[in-house]
Each structure stands twice: as structure tokens, then as C-alpha cells.
Amino acid sequence: MSIVKFFRNVAREMSKVSWPKGKELVSYTVTVISTVIFVAVFFAIVDLGISQFLNVFFD
Numbered sequence: 001m002s003i004v005k006f007f008r009n010v011a012r013e014m015s016k017v018s019w020p021k022g023k024e025l026v027s028y029t030v031t032v033i034s035t036v037i038f039v040a041v042f043f044a045i046v047d048l049g050i051s052q053f054l055n056v057f058f059d
Contacts, residue, residue, distance in 0.1 A: 020028060
């Protein structure tokens with residue numbers, strides 16, 4: 001398969017994609033960012049708890 005044919009196929013497939021509208025995009029972005037922040041804070045708290053637990057018993 002030639003590179004030109006590949007990019008032609010990519011362009012054809014990309015034209016079939018249903019892209020989100022502005023409000024949907026903002027909503028999805030806020031959802032992703034808030035989820036990432038929640039997971040980061042959750043694991044930071046878990047890590048802190050495990051570190052404190054290990055420091056009490058192995059220090």
C-alpha cells in the first residue's frame with residue numbers, strides 16, 4: 001500500500017467521524033479533567049496513608 005493511498009483512506013475515514021459540538025466538547029473535557037483530578041487526589045491520599053502506616057511500623 002502506498003503512502004498516498006494510506007492518507008487518502010485516512011481522509012475518507014475522518015470525514016465519516018461524528019465530531020462533538022461545542023457544548024459536548026466542553027462537557028467531555030470537564031468530565032475528563034475532573035475524573036483525572038479525583039483519581040490523582042485519591043491515589044495521593046492512599047499513598048500518603050500507606051507511607052504513614054509503613055513509617056509507624058518500620059521506623
